[in-house]
Amino acid sequence: MHNIFFATVRRDLKIAYRNSSDLLNPLAFFFIVVTLFPLGISPSPQVLSGLAPGVLWVAALLATLLSVDGLFKSDYEDGSLEQILISPQPLFMVVLGKVVGHWLVTGFPLTLLTPVLAVMLFLPVDGIIALELTLLIGTPILSLIGAIGAGLTVGLKRGGLLISVLILPLYVPVLILGTLAVQAGVDGQSFAGHLLWMGSLLVMGLGLAPLATAAGLRISASS
Amino acid sequence: MSFDSFSAFLAMGGHGLYVWSAYAVTLVVFAFNAIKPVLMHKRFLQQHKQLQRRELARENTAQ
Amino acid sequence: MGRVWSLFHKFASPKWFYEISGKLLPWFVAMTGLVLCTGVVWGLAYAPPDYQQGNAFRIMYIHVPASILAESSYMMMALAGAVGLIWKIKLADLALKTAAPLGASLTFLSIATGAIWGKPIWGTWWVWDARLTSMLVLLFLFVGVIALRSAMENKEAAGKACAILALVGLVNIPIIKMSVEWWFTLHQPSSFKLTEKPAMPPEMWIPLLIMVVGYYSAFATAWMMRIRVEILEQENRTQWVRDRVRTA
Numbered sequence A: 001m002h003n004i005f006f007a008t009v010r011r012d013l014k015i016a017y018r019n020s021s022d023l024l025n026p027l028a029f030f031f032i033v034v035t036l037f038p039l040g041i042s043p044s045p046q047v048l049s050g051l052a053p054g055v056l057w058v059a060a061l062l063a064t065l066l067s068v069d070g071l072f073k074s075d076y077e078d079g080s081l082e083q084i085l086i087s088p089q090p091l092f093m094v095v096l097g098k099v100v101g102h103w104l105v106t107g108f109p110l111t112l113l114t115p116v117l118a119v120m121l122f123l124p125v126d127g128i129i130a131l132e133l134t135l136l137i138g139t140p141i142l143s144l145i146g147a148i149g150a151g152l153t154v155g156l157k158r159g160g161l162l163i164s165v166l167i168l169p170l171y172v173p174v175l176i177l178g179t180l181a182v183q184a185g186v187d188g189q190s191f192a193g194h195l196l197w198m199g200s201l202l203v204m205g206l207g208l209a210p211l212a213t214a215a216g217l218r219i220s221a222s223s
Numbered sequence B: 001m002s003f004d005s006f007s008a009f010l011a012m013g014g015h016g017l018y019v020w021s022a023y024a025v026t027l028v029v030f031a032f033n034a035i036k037p038v039l040m041h042k043r044f045l046q047q048h049k050q051l052q053r054r055e056l057a058r059e060n061t062a063q
Numbered sequence C: 001m002g003r004v005w006s007l008f009h010k011f012a013s014p015k016w017f018y019e020i021s022g023k024l025l026p027w028f029v030a031m032t033g034l035v036l037c038t039g040v041v042w043g044l045a046y047a048p049p050d051y052q053q054g055n056a057f058r059i060m061y062i063h064v065p066a067s068i069l070a071e072s073s074y075m076m077m078a079l080a081g082a083v084g085l086i087w088k089i090k091l092a093d094l095a096l097k098t099a100a101p102l103g104a105s106l107t108f109l110s111i112a113t114g115a116i117w118g119k120p121i122w123g124t125w126w127v128w129d130a131r132l133t134s135m136l137v138l139l140f141l142f143v144g145v146i147a148l149r150s151a152m153e154n155k156e157a158a159g160k161a162c163a164i165l166a167l168v169g170l171v172n173i174p175i176i177k178m179s180v181e182w183w184f185t186l187h188q189p190s191s192f193k194l195t196e197k198p199a200m201p202p203e204m205w206i207p208l209l210i211m212v213v214g215y216y217s218a219f220a221t222a223w224m225m226r227i228r229v230e231i232l233e234q235e236n237r238t239q240w241v242r243d244r245v246r247t248a
Helices: A002-018 A020-040 A045-068 A073-077 A080-086 A091-105 A107-120 A125-153 A160-186 A192-222 B006-014 B016-062 C002-011 C014-046 C055-087 C090-122 C130-151 C155-186 C202-234 C239-247
Strands: none
Touching: A002 A020, A002 A091, A020 A045, A020 A091, A020 A107, A045 A107, A045 A125, A045 A160, A073 A080, A080 A091, A080 A192, A091 A107, A091 A125, A091 A192, A107 A125, A125 A160, A125 A192, A125 C130, A125 C155, A160 A192, A160 C130, A160 C155, A192 C155, B006 B016, B006 C055, B016 C014, B016 C055, B016 C090, B016 C202, B016 C239, C014 C055, C014 C090, C014 C202, C055 C090, C055 C130, C055 C155, C055 C202, C090 C130, C090 C155, C090 C202, C130 C155
16 A cells, blocks of 8 residues: 555656656746746846745646646556556555655746746745745645646646646646745745645545546547 | 717617627527527428438339 | 336436426426516515615525525535436436526626626625625636546546535535635735624515526526536437437
8 A cells, every 4th residue: 555655756756857848847837937927027036026925836836737737647658557557456555656746846846937027026024934834735736636638638638738738727726825835935925824725625635536537547548 | 877878878878889798799699508509409400301202212213 | 126226217318308497497387487577676665675775685586686696506516526426327427417507697796786786886896805705716617627627538437526626616615615705704804894884674684585586597597508408418319319300
């Protein structure tokens, strides 16, 4: 039960390590998207520090979304997904392992990179702390929800844009909670309530999202 | 009746444009939802009638 | 229990449903026409004008039922998806398939009439208000279900995938609504406040009630008309459909 989980995580990490573009592309994307905002709107510190929470959260959300599209793709193409489906191992644990693996190569490094970008957008220190904490809890939720979309669209040739249409509306609560928490941090208010809410969303996602993903994978593989 | 005349009814106390355009949009959407299945039904019958006719012709020539 | 079960399966048989809905449909069309006409005439011509909004409030009679129907049609769609997944009933999949575009059109109506109502009352077409924003997200959820179905070629797989997506959306709707409301209360714009309106007199809310009933009836009618065509498409190889096509 646990073995299959850790084996899946280890395998995906190894693949990501070998194929370093998996690791670097989401981060590069994140960095470039954030850079576009000062260029497109204004370089003024007042404007940017107001925009920073939303910009960083939206960019993190898009980076996760674009990378989650390929979560099951290679397994589907080389036939190992079918092997997993017919094996007696619990699919729930495999999916959970894949999601954790995905978070470790996208959401987590992204969280580590964010302070640099936050400083470049003139976000105050209190806001950066809130941003880091919310990203730490929030990016796994993004991976979990994204996996549902990836599972449903894995058999389709052009899933890229479709997965955005399916998944982005479901990202709304995470985005709202994240940016509100950062705003509260900037204003010097407590954001513990936001973190608790996000934490409960994470727990719910951990329990339910792999179920939906597993069901989606079975459908995609059978067609 | 809460209006004195038909023109007052149309004017809706100055809000006529908004009220009537909202009702017009609703009418269009309702009409679409009503007509769409009728058209779908028509197209289905057309297609499958043709299909059956062709099948019948094929059976006849086979005999 | 056995009787209930067999009734359930009989109801789920496409042929039986096609026949019974064919008999019911004229009644539904008549009822929808009657109720909607009564509601519209009463609401537009006989209800007294609002003491604050004047006659612009008459948009309420088409806006509020659209919003109610938009949300309940998503619920119906997800419920049909659950029934289809659990009991593997083909009819439930068709129910989901037909509810999606209808629900999307009602959500669009709710947003469009809301915007038109907002212009004279708030002075702007669009406000980033909690209810408007949740409606917009609901529209996106409907669009997602429709897009997923049109992208998948295998019909059976598409039905199941849409059912799962609809259920995931259903779980998310209360969370989305809650977070949007929280977001709105913290970003509350000063100029527009949607405070509770004073209680409406009966001559104002009775037509509203009639309109809500009319919308439900219209939804049921349109849904039945559509699902009947879908049944024919799905069962096009069976003898009874072939007979129907021949005699039509």
